Amino acid sequence: MRIVEHPILDFQRGEKVTFYFDGQPVEGYTEETIAAALHAAGIRVLGHSPELHRPRGLFCAIGNCSSCLMVVNGEPNVRVCVEKVQPGMKVETQKGKGCLR
Amino acid sequence: MKQTEILVVGGGPAGLCAASAAAELGADVLILERDSKPGGQLVKQTHKFFGSKKQYAGDRGIQIGDFLLEQVESNPKVEVWPDATCLGIYEDGVVTAEKDDKHIKIKPERIIIATGAAEKALMFPNNDLPGIYGAGAVQTLMNVAGVVPGKRVLMVGAGNIGLIVSYQLLQAGVEVAAVIEAAPHIGGYLVHASKIRRAGVPILTSHTVKEAYGNDTLEGAIICRLDEKWQPIPGTEQDIKADVMCLAVGLSPLTELCWQAGCKMKYIAELSGHVPVRNEYLETTRPGLYVAGDVSGVEEASSAMVEGRLAGISAALSLGYGKDKAPQLQAEALAELKELRSGPTGEKIMNGIMKLLGKEGAAC
Numbered sequence: 109m110r111i112v113e114h115p116i117l118d119f120q121r122g123e124k125v126t127f128y129f130d131g132q133p134v135e136g137y138t139e140e141t142i143a144a145a146l147h148a149a150g151i152r153v154l155g156h157s158p159e160l161h162r163p164r165g166l167f168c169a170i171g172n173c174s175s176c177l178m179v180v181n182g183e184p185n186v187r188v189c190v191e192k193v194q195p196g197m198k199v200e201t202q203k204g205k206g207c208l209r
Numbered sequence: 210m211k212q213t214e215i216l217v218v219g220g221g222p223a224g225l226c227a228a229s230a231a232a233e234l235g236a237d238v239l240i241l242e243r244d245s246k247p248g249g250q251l252v253k254q255t256h257k258f259f260g261s262k263k264q265y266a267g268d269r270g271i272q273i274g275d276f277l278l279e280q281v282e283s284n285p286k287v288e289v290w291p292d293a294t295c296l297g298i299y300e301d302g303v304v305t306a307e308k309d310d311k312h313i314k315i316k317p318e319r320i321i322i323a324t325g326a327a328e329k330a331l332m333f334p335n336n337d338l339p340g341i342y343g344a345g346a347v348q349t350l351m352n353v354a355g356v357v358p359g360k361r362v363l364m365v366g367a368g369n370i371g372l373i374v375s376y377q378l379l380q381a382g383v384e385v386a387a388v389i390e391a392a393p394h395i396g397g398y399l400v401h402a403s404k405i406r407r408a409g410v411p412i413l414t415s416h417t418v419k420e421a422y423g424n425d426t427l428e429g430a431i432i433c434r435l436d437e438k439w440q441p442i443p444g445t446e447q448d449i450k451a452d453v454m455c456l457a458v459g460l461s462p463l464t465e466l467c468w469q470a471g472c473k474m475k476y477i478a479e480l481s482g483h484v485p486v487r488n489e490y491l492e493t494t495r496p497g498l499y500v501a502g503d504v505s506g507v508e509e510a511s512s513a514m515v516e517g518r519l520a521g522i523s524a525a526l527s528l529g530y531g532k533d534k535a536p537q538l539q540a541e542a543l544a545e546l547k548e549l550r551s552g553p554t555g556e557k558i559m560n561g562i563m564k565l566l567g568k569e570g571a572a573c
Contacts, residue, residue, distance in 0.1 A: 109357050111381050111382070114355070114381065116269070116380070117271075119354075140354045140356075144354035144356045147350060147354075147356050148354075148356045153339050154339070163425050164339065165339020165341075166342060167343055168345065169342070169346035169349040169350060170349060171244070190244070
């Protein structure tokens, strides 16, 4: 859920666009990260661990921990906590370690 | 190959202050910042700082970050590269970085590493469930993106970060079920603790997480009390329903580049982990490589700013800049650091620094 009114902050989110999460359209803003847009849409499972297939979500949100790796426009292992939303972008849940094309 | 006199790795409070100080003495500086907006953790800190006016007390972290960034951007001697990640520091002094999907080589004469720190995790069953975040991550989501992490939060850790983020969650309209703290005392300032207690949030000391549970994402956690030996007391378990757990259990210095550059490292518990051995002016055992801020020991942003200034002055002076005024500026920065480290928390930091400098037991 996005914060509409805040006592201190005024959010500059950029332009409203649509991107795709596992084929489903999701609304996002060009100045926010993919992880933030997915959270705003209530999506918190971003992938599954390679060995035990346990659900993975956001942990550090600053590109440190690699808990949020997803496939973005076909490219695996993208840290969606630091990657900004772009119109039409295809974001997919990553299974396993991902393959380089 | 890109040439510069001083390369600053990390555009947080320490790195920005290092760049300004060095440029003011006349050195050319390049800052590498991996995020799209420099400012480090200041970009998400909505609370007002304490301390003295020299470290911007009374201003909010976000305002300080903007001010420091304006200061470097208005100085023609400083070049700022956002979205640029430093990859390595080589034997011949070449530094490599990734920027705009390109591999870039840089040849600096001096390097200041100001990479900051990363949040620590906590060990308990199911600690990997989505919905369990570092406290900084929740701050980023809330205060940078303007997205709430969930509906009901269990905060783990009653240090300043845990208390401040709890208050910010309340400001954003999120319920905080409780703040739990393994130590028998609240670690943060009581002024922060009082604010959230007044809002009706219980702070449970001597409590820890026994386990988290949830199907795919967090649904709640079992917490329990700890005895004086930090052992769980059977029968004291409580079930806290929460879709968010926030871990505010400390930070570790981000020292990968220091290790890789061959700096001598030492484990100092008071400084929150392995830190590079350095002299009083923050130069490491690799000549010409300086450190500043949390990477040299986890502290507050105020001391990171002063350390940054000290490293910047020292690096510029070693290149021959500001010979007349630099020693005076160094002495001022050292005096400010001493003052910032004069309280009870500061005493712990001072002990750690004395161990690092090999002056254990010496008066400081």
